[in-house]
Amino acid sequence: MNPLVQAFFDPATATVTYVVYEAPGGACAVIDSVLDYDAKSGRTGTTSADQVIAFVRAQALHCQWLLETHAHADHLSAAPYLQQHIGGEIAIGAAIGQVQQAFAPVYNLPPASADGAQFDQLFAPDQLFCIGALQARALHVPGHTPADLAYQIGDAVFVGDTLFMPDVGSARCDFPGGSAALLYRSAQRLLSLPPATRLFICHDYPPAGRSARWETTVAEQRASNIHLHDGVSEDQFVTMRTTRDATLDMPTLILPAIQVNLNAGRLPEPEDNGVRYLKIPLNAV
Structure with a gap:
């Protein structure tokens, strides 16, 4: 059975959240939800x-289900908020422990926090x-x-951060x-x-002149993805990707986002004044 898909595009983070379901009145999954976060004021929404x-x-x-494709570095997950209002189990890949282990020293987290x-x-x-049937x-x-x-x-694959639209790559x-060779494979x-x-x-x-899009096909990607169209070898891709990555700035929200998303989207507990605080490591990344 092939699913129905409803997309929600968040312009602030360029993230697409999906509701995937069989039919009205049935079960659904929410994939890659977004909690609004203003870095200048520290306010969530x-x-x-x-x-x-x-x-x-x-x-x-x-x-x-409240599904995460990975621990995002560009937005905070809204999974706990959604769970409070519509239910669902928060799920991610079992290898999340490797990511937690990598970032535990950055945030000075105890080893027990890296078990998923x-x-x-x-x-x-x-x-x-x-998901239902x-x-x-x-x-x-x-x-x-x-x-x-x-x-x-069914006939739909929610690819997370692997492929983008063909003109983005x-x-x-x-x-x-991370590994460019593994991403190629x-x-x-x-x-x-x-x-x-x-x-x-x-x-x-999207490049200038194109509005946001989020649905493509395997055929379209193989024909025209600027990084991974048919004929691109692993060595060519690794060289391109490594060179390109060396020029990229860190995502604006990486430090708050990773801290929250490794904790399944849960914000830090309030301190004795009732205020929640994020830890931002200085000169550590």
Whole structure:
């Protein structure tokens, strides 16, 4: 059975959140939700997440899963807020522990925080699970980080940070544990799927003159992805990706986002004055 898909594009972070479901009144999964965060004021908001909640309720859906493709460095997850309002288990790839271990020294976190226990479900590579009557598979697609997943649900694959739209290319690989060679192999796995497979992108950074888009196909990617079209070798891709990554700035929200997202989207507990505080390490990254 092939899923219905409703997308929500967040312009502030260029992130696309998806609600995936079989039919109105059935089960659904929410993929890569966004908690609004203003870095200048330190204020959070729920405008993006509330749009998702309104849609789920309007379609009378039962939220079964709150899926993360990886620990994002460009936005804070709204999974705990969504869980409070519509339910669902918060899930991510089992290799998240590797990412937690890499960042634990940055935030001076105890070793016990790097076991993935913050999440309700850790998916093993290629683990099968269900969204109501829809069968889904958690494809392990490392490269951007060691823990990246793509979710294959019927004829649709939610690719996370692997492929972008064909005129944008591919995700960066210079975060801890990242690997351009692994990303190439992960992309080839996705591009070996049937040509008509729908691919749903996690972010879109459109070139001038194009509005944001987030749906493509395996055939379109193989024909025209500027980094990974047919004929590009692994060595060519690794050289291009490594050279390009060396020119990129760090994401604006990486320090608050990683801190929160490694904790399954949960914000730090309030201190004795009732205020929550994020830790921003100085001169450590």
